Amino acid sequence: MxxxxxxxxxxxxxxxxxxxxxxxxxxxxxxxxxxxxxxxVTVVAVLCRLGASASGACVEEIVTDSNMTPEMSMMQCAIGAQAPLAKWMGEHPIYHANWRLERYKCVPGHYEIKGHA
Known part of the structure; x- marks a missing residue:
């Protein structure tokens, strides 16, 4: 084949x-x-402040990429990024209180954070 x-x-x-x-x-x-x-592949988390309805209350953070996690592929990101996201959230206490994980995205190539999401 x-x-x-x-x-x-x-x-x-x-x-x-x-x-x-x-x-x-x-x-x-x-x-x-x-x-x-x-x-x-770059895994990007979009985190938003709890109770904030104003735009600009969300930020993007790079969780991992193919350099940090060589086995990360687009398919693995799409179906299995929850474990690296949970680990990353545990290692970044600034996001424990008053923040929620709004979504994550799997981005092909190197990703540059654009500021507020």
Missing amino acids: GVDAGSSRPGQRVVCVTGSGTPLASSSWSETTDEVTGMF
């Missing part, structure tokens, strides 16, 4: 194909290491 990464020649792109013949778009070629690597 797909090409084995170990059998490819240097400079040859390896594409994984699903059983239906559809190529998977989640891998990209890394020219520095000659291997297939996953997309860089």
